[in-house]
Amino acid sequence: xSAQAVATEPESDIVIDVEGLTKSFGGPPVVKNLTMQVxxxxxxxxxxxxxxxxTTTLRMLCGLLTPDSGRGxxxxxxxxxxxxxxxxxxxxxxxxxxxxxxxxxxxxxxxVARIYNLDHxxxxxxDAIVRLGLENRADQLAGDLSGGWKQRLALGxxxxxxxxxxxxxxxxxxxxxxxxRDFWDEIHKLAHEGLTVLVSTHYMDEAERCHEITYIAxxxxxxxxxxxxxxxxxxxxxxxVTGPDLSDLAEYLKTLDGVDMVAPFGVELHVSGRxxxxxxxxxxxxxxxxxxxxxxxxxxxxxxxIDLMSKTKDNYA
Amino acid sequence: xxxxxxxxxxTRGFRASFSRLRxxxxxxxxxxxxxxxxxxxxxxxxxxxxxxxxxxxxxNPRHLPTAVLIQDDSSFxxxxxxxxxxxxxxxxxxxxxxxxxxxxxxxxxxxxxxxxIPAHFGRDLIRGDRPAILVIADATDPTATGSAVAALNGxxxxxxxxxxxxxxxxxxxxxxxxxLRVHLRYNPAIETRLNIVPGLMxxxxxxxxxxFTGLSVTREIERGTxxxxxxxxxxxxxxxxxxxxxYVVVGGLQMTLILSAARLLFGVPIExxxxxxIALTLLFIVANLSVGYTFSTIATNQLQAMQMSFFFFLPxxxxxxxxxxxxxxxxxxxxxxxxxxxxxxxxxxxxxxxxGATFVDLQLDVLALALFTLAAMALAVARFRQTLD
Ligand SMILES: Nc1ncnc2c1ncn2[C@@H]1O[C@H](COP(=O)(O)OP(=O)(O)OP(=O)(O)O)[C@@H](O)[C@H]1O
Ligand SMILES: [Mg+2]
Numbered sequence: 001x002s003a004q005a006v007a008t009e010p011e012s013d014i015v016i017d018v019e020g021l022t023k024s025f026g027g028p029p030v031v032k033n034l035t036m037q038v039x040x041x042x043x044x045x046x047x048x049x050x051x052x053x054x055t056t057t058l059r060m061l062c063g064l065l066t067p068d069s070g071r072g073x074x075x076x077x078x079x080x081x082x083x084x085x086x087x088x089x090x091x092x093x094x095x096x097x098x099x100x101x102x103x104x105x106x107x108x109x110x111x112v113a114r115i116y117n118l119d120h121x122x123x124x125x126x127d128a129i130v131r132l133g134l135e136n137r138a139d140q141l142a143g144d145l146s147g148g149w150k151q152r153l154a155l156g157x158x159x160x161x162x163x164x165x166x167x168x169x170x171x172x173x174x175x176x177x178x179x180x181r182d183f184w185d186e187i188h189k190l191a192h193e194g195l196t197v198l199v200s201t202h203y204m205d206e207a208e209r210c211h212e213i214t215y216i217a218x219x220x221x222x223x224x225x226x227x228x229x230x231x232x233x234x235x236x237x238x239x240x241v242t243g244p245d246l247s248d249l250a251e252y253l254k255t256l257d258g259v260d261m262v263a264p265f266g267v268e269l270h271v272s273g274r275x276x277x278x279x280x281x282x283x284x285x286x287x288x289x290x291x292x293x294x295x296x297x298x299x300x301x302x303x304x305x306i307d308l309m310s311k312t313k314d315n316y317a
Numbered sequence: 318x319x320x321x322x323x324x325x326x327x328t329r330g331f332r333a334s335f336s337r338l339r340x341x342x343x344x345x346x347x348x349x350x351x352x353x354x355x356x357x358x359x360x361x362x363x364x365x366x367x368x369x370x371x372x373x374x375x376x377n378p379r380h381l382p383t384a385v386l387i388q389d390d391s392s393f394x395x396x397x398x399x400x401x402x403x404x405x406x407x408x409x410x411x412x413x414x415x416x417x418x419x420x421x422x423x424x425x426x427x428x429x430x431x432x433x434i435p436a437h438f439g440r441d442l443i444r445g446d447r448p449a450i451l452v453i454a455d456a457t458d459p460t461a462t463g464s465a466v467a468a469l470n471g472x473x474x475x476x477x478x479x480x481x482x483x484x485x486x487x488x489x490x491x492x493x494x495x496x497l498r499v500h501l502r503y504n505p506a507i508e509t510r511l512n513i514v515p516g517l518m519x520x521x522x523x524x525x526x527x528x529f530t531g532l533s534v535t536r537e538i539e540r541g542t543x544x545x546x547x548x549x550x551x552x553x554x555x556x557x558x559x560x561x562x563x564y565v566v567v568g569g570l571q572m573t574l575i576l577s578a579a580r581l582l583f584g585v586p587i588e589x590x591x592x593x594x595i596a597l598t599l600l601f602i603v604a605n606l607s608v609g610y611t612f613s614t615i616a617t618n619q620l621q622a623m624q625m626s627f628f629f630f631l632p633x634x635x636x637x638x639x640x641x642x643x644x645x646x647x648x649x650x651x652x653x654x655x656x657x658x659x660x661x662x663x664x665x666x667x668x669x670x671x672x673g674a675t676f677v678d679l680q681l682d683v684l685a686l687a688l689f690t691l692a693a694m695a696l697a698v699a700r701f702r703q704t705l706d
Binding site for chain 2: 059062063064065066083084085087088089090092094096097098099100101102103107110111112114115116117118119157161162163
């Protein structure tokens with residue numbers, strides 16, 4: 001059965017469908033019982049602290065790692081047995097630059113074009129160079145490019161063979177804001193054309209540009225949904241505090257019962273609690289007496305993640 | 318029923334496979350060209366080795382320094398020395414004054430041979446007393462002395478034929494009742510370089526080919542490019558052939574250089590068919606490239622791959638018949654040697670260049686090389702890790 005045959009069935013648009021994926025490298029599992037579904041045409045954000053198992057999950061999805069247990073499909077192909085088919089249709093951009101540093105941009109792209117047996121590899125590479133705006137650097141060695149250009153080249157190489165699914169592992173790490181925005185515009189354009197994108201990132205603003213996000217820590221999914229859903233599901237009450245002596249206040253607040261998270265954001269302090277009532281009681285006097293100004297606010301995605309992170313740390317402590 | 322997508326149609330089948338092979342080939346070639354040091358190494362190291370070893374190694378040395386202690390002044394003594402000189406093996410350079418002096422010259426390594434002709438040698442000989450000539454050889458290096466001693470033994474038949482005439486004729490050694498005719502075929506002058514230079518071609522190709530492919534897979538792992546490569550729809554056998562092919566070209570280049578040098582500088586003949594020699598040398602090159610590639614799939618880093626290559630190279634050099642006569646090795650070593658590609662290649666290259674052997678003469682060795690290559694390739698494909706587990 002091919003991807004197209006699946007595509008005519010009701011749950012037509014599920015591109016990634018995995019269940020109970022577990023993977024360990026000798027020690028404790030790095031990914032635990034992970035279940036997820038990704039729908040066609042969506043940009044799906046994959047977030048989580050360092051070492052939480054994002055890269056490992058992406059590698060399992062594209063057949064580079066075999067899960068210890070669990071099963072699933074990617075584009076309708078079994079991730080255990082049909083990896084060759086998966087590789088044909090998936091573009092995987094690795095976290096670490098993994099094109100050939102001693103080949104030029106053009107040579108790298110031509111290599112990819114030939115691997116996928118494109119009809120006119122030279123022309124395909126040239127088109128990609130123009131699309132990426134790399135005309136002036138086309139004959140520069142990939143190893144000599146700056147970080148941002150490397151990322152752009154890697155993305156270009158990924159989409160060259162017109163995959164149906166993109167797995168991008170921290171594609172914008174170390175990229176300047178303008179280039180990041182261009183990068184995301186490009187990703188949105190591709191998604192609009194029907195491509196599905198699973199992208200891991202550490203940037204909150206990028207998470208907010210995803211249609212759906214999943215937060216993973218210690219190999220387990222802790223939150224999932226649209227950004228608004230994830231924020232709502234966290235049931236965090238948050239105050240934004242401005243005024244003098246914020247750092248002293250922060251130290252003091254951390255000792256209070258009912259305050260789960262205190263995080264400075266520039267000249268503001270975000271104070272959150274999982275239990276709204278408890279937070280209100282604990283901070284009642286401070287709010288009334290000042291000298292800082294307290295305003296009830298919406299928790300940001302970052303508040304939610306930092307809280308999730310500290311919660312799991314507690315669990316593992 | 319399934320509808321094939323665009324990508325499937327493009328990436329399935331023989332033509333797609335060829336395209337991927339081509340992609341890998343071009344990529345490897347570009348990388349190789351860019352790596353100037355490696356490129357220079359590949360061209361100059363073989364030439365240097367050939368010139369160095371080809372001219373330096375001689376297992377049949379002549380003009381060995383010899384000291385004499387002559388205590389007899391008969392014409393017999395003079396004849397004997399003249400005959401020794403005439404063999405070309407002895408360079409009578411020193412004259413010792415006493416037996417102690419002679420011993421000392423040998424012990425200190427100033428001379429390789431000492432010859433003592435005792436007092437009254439001539440008189441005793443005429444009397445029929447069978448006097449002895451003492452020849453002391455420094456046999457710490459048997460190869461260096463062997464041929465010279467053999468030449469000396471050959472002297473006894475003829476050396477005094479001029480003196481032993483007339484009344485003394487009965488003392489002349491009797492001729493055996495038959496003639497022994499030894500034909501030294503293919504290398505009548507027993508010139509070492511004729512044996513060494515073709516052998517060197519084999520050893521040089523073994524070493525360089527092993528190292529080239531030995532590094533190829535581990536390099537991708539160490540540089541992190543393996544992750545991208547494995548995420549692409551390319552099969553292990555395509556990677557292998559794509560990586561081996563550019564080095565067949567390089568090996569061919571080396572072969573051309575070495576063959577030209579052998580012919581022009583060392584005057585080694587090519588008695589047999591040159592196209593056959595080229596074809597079989599290419600087969601040998603592929604055999605070694607496959608071994609190197611196999612190591613590369615087993616090793617986890619470049620250093621390990623390098624060590625494995627040397628580990629494989631040593632028995633090739635020592636047990637193939639390159640360094641020491643193959644038939645001089647004990648049976649187990651010969652059996653072991655039969656498994657090594659260089660053993661078969663040496664027979665092929667010496668056979669074609671020196672003896673004018675044809676394909677039919679060499680078919681067993683060709684078969685062995687081909688089987689070896691296939692086995693190594695099969696192992697490499699089986700061993701190739703397609704995941705990052
Ligand atoms: N090949 C491997 N062998 C052993 N351990 C591994 C291997 N790959 C990953 N790990 C371990 O698995 C854990 C998860 O790694 P992974 O790379 O998936 O995290 P990540 O979420 O991508 O982190 P980051 O945000 O830093 O990229 C880490 O503790 C890492 O040390
Ligand atoms: Mg990672």
